[in-house]
Structures are given as C-alpha cells and as structure tokens.
Amino acid sequence: MLEIKNVSTSYGHVEALRGVSMAAHPGEIVSLIGANGAGKTTLLNTISGMTPARSGQILLNGVEITRLSPEKIVNLGVCQVPERRQVFATLSVRDNLTLGAYTRMRGRGEPPIKDRKTLHLDIETIYAMFPILKQREKQLAGTLSGGEQQMLAIGRSLMGRPKVLLLDEPSLGLAPLIVRDIFEIINCLREIDTIILLVEQNARAALRVADRGYVLETGRIVMAGPAADLAADPAIQQAYLGKQGR
Amino acid sequence: MKRLLIARLGSPNLIAFLIMALGLAAAPVFIDNNYIITVLTIIALFTMLTIGLSLLMGYAGQISLGQATFFGIGAYSMAIFSTRLGLSPWLSLLAGMILAGGVAYLLGMLIFRLHGHYLAMATLGMNIILYLILTQQVDWTGGPSGFRGVPDLSIGGMTLSTDTHYYYLIWFFALITIALSLNIVNSRVGRAMRALHSSEIAAETLGIDTGRFKLQVFALSAAYSALAGGLYASFLGFISPSSFTINASIKIVLMAVVGGLSSIWGATFGAAAILVIEQWLRTAIKSLVPGASGEQEIIAFGLILMLIMIFMPEGLVTGAGKALRARIARRKPERAQPAGG
Structure with a gap:
C-alpha cells in the first residue's frame, strides 16, 4: 500500500504541493486529474524522489521512502514512466x-x-x-x-x-485512436496487481479506466472519490470534461 | 583478467582486434624506419587519450575540453615521482594514473553540476590551471623550459631504450585500453552510459545513479590519459608544459569527432587519421606549393577537417560503415527494412 501523508513540495519559493494526502492499494488504478500546473507531475516526481518532498511522509508498505534517493526508491519497486516517454x-x-x-x-x-x-x-x-x-x-x-x-x-x-507504477501523461501527443489503445493497455495492467498512479490531462479517459480519482488544484487535493462518482460530478464535468453546466 | 578483457567482445570486434594486434606486432619487422615507428607510437598514445574522451563524450554524453590536463598530470607524475621522490618508474606510472583519476573524481564532483557549454568552459579552465601550475612551480616541474631526464621503463631487468621497444610497450597498453573499453561499452555499464546520454531523466527513473556514472567515466578517462602521459614522458625523456595546453585538448576532441564519437574503433582511427594527415601535409604542401610554410599546412588541414565533417558528420568510422551499408542495401533492395510506422 502506498500512503502519502500531508506532503508539501516546493521549487525554490514556489509551493507546488501543499499538504497532499492520499492512498492507493495494489491492483488499483488511481487517477490524478487537474489543470496545467496543478501539481500532478510534481506529485509523481515527489513519490519517485526526483523532486524530494519538503515536508510530510510517503510510505510504501509501511516503509518510509520520503527522502531516499531516486535510485533507492527504484530499488524498492517504484517505477516511473516519465512525461513525453x-x-x-x-x-x-x-x-x-x-x-x-x-x-x-x-x-x-x-x-x-x-x-x-x-x-x-x-x-x-x-x-x-x-x-x-x-x-x-x-x-x-x-x-x-x-x-x-x-x-x-x-x-x-x-x-x-514495479510495486508502484507511476504513469505521467501516457496519452500526451498521441493520435486519438492510439490513445484508446494505450488506455486499453493501462486497463490490462490491473492484472499484474500493482499500484498504478495515472496522471492525465485527458480526464475523461483517465476517469473511465481508473477505480478512484483525486482532483488537484494549485497543489491541493480538492476532491476525491470513486472514479465513476467524480465523472458524474457536475463541477468536474464543467471544469475538466468540457460539458456545459446548466 | 582474461575474462574481463575478452568475455564480452563480440566476434567482429574480436576479429578486428586480433588482426590489429597481429598487424602491429609484425609492423616493425617490415618497417625499417624510425620515423614511421615513432609516428605509430604517437598514434598509440593519442589512441588512449581519444578513447578516454570518446567514453566520456560519445557514451556518457559529457563534454571535456581539458583532457590534456590528465595527460599532463600523468607525464609530470612520471617525471617527478621517479626522480624527485625516488619511486620506481612503473610505480610512478601507476601513481600518475591514480592521481589523475582522483583529481578527475574530485573536480567532477564540482563541475558535473554544469551542463553543455558551461561544462566545456569549466574543463577548459581546468586545463589552464594545470598549465599555470606547470609553468610556475619551477622547482618541481622545471617551469616553461621543461623537465629533462625522465627515466626509461624496464621490464625484467631489460631497460627499454630504443624506439621499437617503446613502440611495443605503448601499443601493448593501447591495445589493453581498446579491449577494456570495448568490453565496458558492451556491458551493463555501457548500456547505462548510453542511456544517460540519451535521456538523463529516464535513466534516473530506472534507478541509474547518473551522477556517480559521470564521475566514474570521467575518472576512467583521466586514468587512460595519465597512462598515455606517463608513457609519453618516459618515451621522450623530456617533457614541457607546451605539450599539455588547451591545443592538445582540442586535438584530442578533433580526433574523437573525426573518428566518430561513440565508437571505440572510431577513436582509434580518428587518432591515426589526424596524425597521418598532419605528417603527410608537412611534405605534400611543400611539393605542391614551393616555399610553403606552416601556415599553408594549417589551412589545408582545416579544409580537410571541414570536408570530413560536411560529408561524414558522424565521423569516419560510423560514416564509412553507413555508406557501406547503404550501398549493400541499394544492391539488394528486397532486403531493405520497411520504415517504422
């Protein structure tokens, strides 16, 4: 199980994550959605140790990995698929x-x-x-x-x-038909019983494939829940799924 | 040791290596000309220097315009340790390699925070500092007028004194350098180095400690250079700071680029090509243009380099290999691979 407790990360004086807490279990696909600059990629980089957390705790199966080097974190089974492949x-x-x-x-x-x-x-x-x-x-x-x-x-x-697979924008820059294939693949990855964290701009597809989702806004988690519930939420539909609220 | 040297050499590499070793071993039997033997020996020295840089630039993707620093450290260690400190010449050679490797590791910790042009500048600075030390510390180095009386190496009681002795000794070490490097680039470490060159971010996400790798390759390239430096000092018996300036560093870069970065054979071939062209021009220009001086030589040299870079931007070895493959592909079009979709 991956637990993130009250994690904050900053680039110099700019706070990118402000007290983020979340959890994910093996065999589960968890989507992180949010606008550009909301802190999605930062959260993945913080977990993988590329951008260490300033405060808070990250635990993998009860072992703290918060301030380990990226190499040690990889050794423990956290694998990242970086943005732009x-x-x-x-x-x-x-x-x-x-x-x-x-x-x-x-x-x-x-x-x-x-x-x-x-x-x-x-x-x-x-x-x-x-x-x-x-x-x-x-x-x-x-x-x-x-x-x-x-x-x-x-x-x-x-x-x-990987015990934890971090997918950063896997659909970025791909043709729509190919995007469908990629999400098909992600769906199949459920079978390898790994914790999958999926960061996506394509919120609709991400929520369709995920079990649960978190919504990030300016470094904070503003909403969390089962993916189907989030996809049905009017506020999310308006902000991220491109549907006009009435 | 044997396993380390030949275990991972693929058969084409192994065959090329054996042919080269045999050819070099036989050469002095047929060549009764000290000048040619000396040029071949210098090629061996620059092969070691260029391979070190090739590992650093072509495989690990880190630029260095200061390889002559370690060449100089090796040469002066040989000279100073063996005369002033009374070490045996072989120990002095080893000490020079360790010293250069250590200096590279420590300097690397500082300068590998930099990337691209900034890193290039820092390595240039390193070379300038060495030059200043060599010219200013007259008591130790002999200053600008150089250091005389570097002792000869000896093997089992036999002192190496002739050019042919040194030819064999230096090529022996150059061949070890080639074999070791071919092995490194074809191993897990080599793959990690190329990965680091291709995408540092991705390499890190796979658990490759990129920082440590850069340092280790830098230290290894420095040790190669110092080995060349120590042998060079012993071979000539006299060294002076002018052999270890930025010009020498740039010559090493030229050799690596002309031969083809990211190819160990390219480094070897590049060193040979540059030195042969240089020597050839010395006589060729004079017969073409009566009364020509060194300046015309430099112009012709520059032109040749430009032509090589225009027509074979990947270097002679990689470029020639590609041209050959393209020719074969043209002859057998049905064998050509379809492009990736």
Missing part, C-alpha cells in the same frame, strides 16, 4: 527493455536477475504484451511511432517489476 532514442528496443531491469540486474530490485535466461524470459513477457515491440526489437527506439514509444516506455518500466 523519454525512451532511449539511440538504443535498440531490446536495450531499452534491458535497461528497465537495471536495478534487478544489479541484484537490488525484486526479484533479481541472475542470468541471461531470466532476462530473456522477462523480455519475452513484455513482447507477449506488446507484440509490435518484438517486431521492432532491433530498431532504434527513436525510429518508433509515438504510440510504439509509449508502449516501449511502459514495457521498460514493467521490466523493473
């Missing part, structure tokens, strides 16, 4: 996936990878989920289409066997 453009698809298991190959992450065979089997598991990646195995990641790159970015983070 950030695949390693000059490396092959296979190398990208191999790098996803970086900490496991060093014997830090769980379960460790001790030989080439285990690594190979793990990569095959990802290929089974994303058959297109197997076809592109030897191609440089930079030559993939946007949707394929997003699949690769997700596949790469799954190679780390």
Whole structure:
C-alpha cells in the first residue's frame, strides 16, 4: 500500500504541493486529474524522489521512502514512466527493455536477475504484451511511432517489476485512436496487481479506466472519490470534461 | 583478467582486434624506419587519450575540453615521482594514473553540476590551471623550459631504450585500453552510459545513479590519459608544459569527432587519421606549393577537417560503415527494412 501523508513540495519559493494526502492499494488504478500546473507531475516526481518532498511522509508498505534517493526508491519497486516517454532514442528496443531491469540486474530490485535466461524470459513477457515491440526489437527506439514509444516506455518500466507504477501523461501527443489503445493497455495492467498512479490531462479517459480519482488544484487535493462518482460530478464535468453546466 | 578483457567482445570486434594486434606486432619487422615507428607510437598514445574522451563524450554524453590536463598530470607524475621522490618508474606510472583519476573524481564532483557549454568552459579552465601550475612551480616541474631526464621503463631487468621497444610497450597498453573499453561499452555499464546520454531523466527513473556514472567515466578517462602521459614522458625523456595546453585538448576532441564519437574503433582511427594527415601535409604542401610554410599546412588541414565533417558528420568510422551499408542495401533492395510506422 502506498500512503502519502500531508506532503508539501516546493521549487525554490514556489509551493507546488501543499499538504497532499492520499492512498492507493495494489491492483488499483488511481487517477490524478487537474489543470496545467496543478501539481500532478510534481506529485509523481515527489513519490519517485526526483523532486524530494519538503515536508510530510510517503510510505510504501509501511516503509518510509520520503527522502531516499531516486535510485533507492527504484530499488524498492517504484517505477516511473516519465512525461513525453523519454525512451532511449539511440538504443535498440531490446536495450531499452534491458535497461528497465537495471536495478534487478544489479541484484537490488525484486526479484533479481541472475542470468541471461531470466532476462530473456522477462523480455519475452513484455513482447507477449506488446507484440509490435518484438517486431521492432532491433530498431532504434527513436525510429518508433509515438504510440510504439509509449508502449516501449511502459514495457521498460514493467521490466523493473514495479510495486508502484507511476504513469505521467501516457496519452500526451498521441493520435486519438492510439490513445484508446494505450488506455486499453493501462486497463490490462490491473492484472499484474500493482499500484498504478495515472496522471492525465485527458480526464475523461483517465476517469473511465481508473477505480478512484483525486482532483488537484494549485497543489491541493480538492476532491476525491470513486472514479465513476467524480465523472458524474457536475463541477468536474464543467471544469475538466468540457460539458456545459446548466 | 582474461575474462574481463575478452568475455564480452563480440566476434567482429574480436576479429578486428586480433588482426590489429597481429598487424602491429609484425609492423616493425617490415618497417625499417624510425620515423614511421615513432609516428605509430604517437598514434598509440593519442589512441588512449581519444578513447578516454570518446567514453566520456560519445557514451556518457559529457563534454571535456581539458583532457590534456590528465595527460599532463600523468607525464609530470612520471617525471617527478621517479626522480624527485625516488619511486620506481612503473610505480610512478601507476601513481600518475591514480592521481589523475582522483583529481578527475574530485573536480567532477564540482563541475558535473554544469551542463553543455558551461561544462566545456569549466574543463577548459581546468586545463589552464594545470598549465599555470606547470609553468610556475619551477622547482618541481622545471617551469616553461621543461623537465629533462625522465627515466626509461624496464621490464625484467631489460631497460627499454630504443624506439621499437617503446613502440611495443605503448601499443601493448593501447591495445589493453581498446579491449577494456570495448568490453565496458558492451556491458551493463555501457548500456547505462548510453542511456544517460540519451535521456538523463529516464535513466534516473530506472534507478541509474547518473551522477556517480559521470564521475566514474570521467575518472576512467583521466586514468587512460595519465597512462598515455606517463608513457609519453618516459618515451621522450623530456617533457614541457607546451605539450599539455588547451591545443592538445582540442586535438584530442578533433580526433574523437573525426573518428566518430561513440565508437571505440572510431577513436582509434580518428587518432591515426589526424596524425597521418598532419605528417603527410608537412611534405605534400611543400611539393605542391614551393616555399610553403606552416601556415599553408594549417589551412589545408582545416579544409580537410571541414570536408570530413560536411560529408561524414558522424565521423569516419560510423560514416564509412553507413555508406557501406547503404550501398549493400541499394544492391539488394528486397532486403531493405520497411520504415517504422
């Protein structure tokens, strides 16, 4: 279980998160929605240790991870799919996936990878989920289409066997048809029994796939609840789903 | 050690490596010309320097315009430790490598906070500081007029004295450097380095300690440079600060770029190409333009570099490889891969 207690984060003097508290359980997809600059990405970066929290506590299965380095947090099973995918453009698809298991190959992450065979089997598991990646195995990641790159970015983070998967704007800059595929994939990720935190601008799709949701506004959580309830809320419909209130 | 050196070399690399080693071993038998042997020895020295920079720039994506700093630290460590402090020449060589690696690690902690142009500036500054120390600390370094009497290395009681001895010794170390580096870039560490070059953010989200990696690669490149420096000092027996200026650093960058960054073979080939072109121009320009001086040489050299960069911006090795593949692909169009959709 991931617990976030009263966390505040700031960039210099600018407060990006103000006393955020939330929780998420394995097998659950939790969406964070909000406008630009509401603090969604900051919250993910705070969890992954890239932008450490100024105050408050973050606990993963009861263990405090608040001020650990990003490497240690990854070792504990928190994997982030960064905004704009950030695949390693000059490396092959296979190398990208191999790098996803970086900490496991060093014997830090769980379960460790001790030989080439285990690594190979793990990569095959990802290929089974994303058959297109197997076809592109030897191609440089930079030559993939946007949707394929997003699949690769997700596949790469799954190679780390995440206990917590942080997805930052997976639909960003993708064609509508591809966006549907990506959300289909996210829906399937429920089966791997991981805590999934999904940050999205596309609030409609995010609330459709999620179990629960939190709404962030200027660094504060202003609303929380089951995703279906949030999607039905008139205020949210007006602010984030583009429906005119009467 | 053997496993470390050859375990991960893929077969094309291994074959290229063996051919090169055999060719170099046989060369002095056929070449009875001290000048050519000396040029080949200098190529070996610059190969070590360029490979260090290639690991740093081409793989880890960090620029350095100050590699000659560590070249100088290695050379002067060899000179000072072995004469003033009474260490054996081999220990002095090792001490120089450790010192350069340590200096790089500590300086790296300060300057790797910087990126891009700012990092380049900082490494330039590092080189200038070394130059000042070398020219000002006359009691230790001999100042601008240089340091005389660097002792020869010896192996099992045999003192290395001829150019051919040094040719073998220095190429032996250069080949070890090549093998070790090929191994590094084809390992987990190498993959992590290329990842860091490609996207630092993503590398961090995968648990790669990017900061430590940069430092380690920088320290390794410094140790390579110091190895070259120590061998160089012993080979010539005389060193002066003018060999370790920014000009030398820029020459190393040129070699890495011309050969092709992010290729160990490129570094080797780039070092050879630049030195051969330089030497060749010295005679070629004189026969083309009677009464030509050093200035015409520089102009011709510049033109050649520009042409290489225009037609093979990825460097000679990568560029030639691509051109070759394109040619094969044209001949067998049915084999061509469809572009990613």
